[in-house]
Amino acid sequence: MRCQHEVRIMTKSTANQLRYLFVLAILASAITIAPASAAGGALKVDITRYEPYPAEIGKYVDLWVSVKNTGGGTAEDVTIELMPKYPFTLDSSDNARQNKGSIGTGFSAMYEYRLFVAADAKPGTHEITIRYQGEKGATWSEKDFEIKVGTDTFDSRGTLKLDAITTDPEVLIPGDKGTVTLTLTNTASQYSVTIDGKDYDTNAQLNEVELARSDGIVVTTDSYRNMGVLGPDDSIEISYNVQVSDDAEDGTEHLNLVLTGSSHTYNAKWDIPIKVETAGIKIIPSKPLKLAGDGGKIEFDVANTHSSTFTSVSIEPRADGITFTPTEYFIGTMEPDELFTIEFDCEVTEKSSDGADLHLYSEYRNGNNRHEVILNNRVIEIEPVVPEGNSSTVMIGAALLLVVVVGAGIYHRKRRGA
Template sequence: MTGQRTIRSALTTLAILAILSLAVTPAEAISVKLMKYDPYPANTGEYVTVWIKIENPGLGSPSEAVGLRVVPEYPFSLEPGETGLEEIGMLSMNDFAIFDFRLRVDKDAIDGKNTLNVEYRDSVDAVWSETELSIEVESDKVDFEIADIDSVPLRLKPGDEDAKITVEIQNIGDGNAECVKSRLTLPTGFDASDSYSDIANLGTVTADASSQAVFYIDVDESVQPGEHIATITLDYMDKDSDEYKEETLDLRIPVKKTPLFEIVSSELTPGTLTVGDMVTLTMRIKNTGSEEAESVRVRAMLKSEQPFDFSNGNAFDYVGDLDIGEIGEAVLKFEVEDDAALKTYLMDTEIRCVEDEDIHLFDKKVPITVANAKQSNLVLIFVGGAVLMLLYAGYRFVRSKR
């Protein structure tokens, strides 16, 4: 009985093995593994060599016409002329083969794990099976971003001139950038204050480091409040690839609401000025901005080069609060000095106002024309004498007729 049980047990084991051998498909009888790759990690824009092991682990029978091929998909590609296919032929049970493939890693490959697709088969007519191998990639490319922006004045407004813009530019990539040059391109209504105030040289910006670009700009009074988009173009040499490259970043420039002023009319009394006249200058001033102006004052900017004397007049006037679009009136008084030349002068005036506890100053010019010279005393004496002589001559003529 014991012998029969032993025979029966052996037959059962053989039957199970036979069933298992039939259940194992050719593809399942082959395994593919990534042995290693060099360099580790692989670098973007460079080549990596991978070693792949294909093995018959002995789960089935010897495999015939075994094939292995690398599928060239992003971010990996084969060298020109390479197929990535290896025809192995027969692979006996518990036997293996190792092949190396030289692949190029795309320059834009992401940091971290990337997938390499590999296909294999164990006979000519078999369907290709696919497996995924993981390759660690490290990016050596330069990648810039704007880390911070500051300005003087802190809040830009329409009409600002020589505003200082400081931009902190950070290299968040793993590569080093050399000879970095930044160029600011401004939207409509903004201009560089000087010829080269829209260019800043940053030098070398290494990985994870930053550098400041300083620009000076003018903001036209026509610029509307809100956010305006400028661009910063960065030209640099990528030290790792020894290539000159370019990157563009968006720079958001916020512009606040502010009062603005326009002298819509000015009137002189008397209408035609003569040297020595006491003059009244009446100006109508309009708030053309986007915010209410409080405590508006107008002041004449005294200049020794201009023949206007305010000592007996009034060099400033208080207008009051002006809402958006509202017009106020300022009156100044001055005397035209005796040495004034007959011409048109541009009198500098300063309009001062308060907005959100900030003091704003605006410079405006008003034309003042001195048309007539002052008559001298000698002329008056000459004219008076001539009149008296004529009267005397007339008197003598009448007497002679009598």
């Protein structure tokens, strides 16, 4: 009986010891896993956002890291350090560790970082590590975060080509507004391709398509984003509005079409040539600009010397002291290098010995752009009119003059004979 009693006592004692040790273990583990703290402060670290999302291969990505004090006291000296891993590198290693001092309970501080994504990075999810401490000399705590790289969970092998460039109007004039339409085509002919024993789809992704300006042309349309995918042999037309500067010179302006695809390998850039010409409507007199007496006709050859088709072409002559019929000659559409002959009836309402200065107003449209040109270097010659009532007087005078001349000749002969 005594032995049994001693065994029971020892068993109870052992159980109590085990309970005691278990409680101590729980307390110890709670102390061990507690987050970084300082003077009662407990820190919570998160990446609030990063841009662009997803991060783009071969480009920079900006990160915003939030550190919040969730404890009951102030975190006196908070420091965080970003520890990038491949494919990420910091723009400067000096920026890895940042300290913004103390953070009060319930308050947050924001830290900004810039990382470069390696050009040979693979699309997918990659990790970075951020470590932090609440006061100088305290133990560092670490936390891993995921950053998505690339635009898709699958690896596409579709390749885009620039199929066509269309400008409306075809050739621009300084000051014109126009539209540039670009056709992109997926060159793949089947829906999948096998490379090194692995199957890939042949979709072509369009994450961003931007038309960049030149010195003489401004692009007024923003870039297109997240346009989806093009299947094999599919095409898409993308249009941009542009405006030519007033002082642009004759020649070709070069815009850049920049495509961001599914990865750095499938990004592309194309040269987009845009023609600019200052040439327009030319007006040439096809007969001498001369009016006999009270009026007559004048005639012009009108030529389109521009490389685009003009519409709504009209010519209006103006001169002081002359009335023109029609007052304005409407030609309409003129193709490049087309020549059109027009004629005006003229009535002289005011006499001028120096002729009349002729002003020719040429109006036309290049696309939706209205143009007006004035030519001021022409003079209409007006011949003087002999009054009808003075014609008999002139004839009588001429006859009398003839009689005088003949009489003088006869008289001169008689004197010589004498």
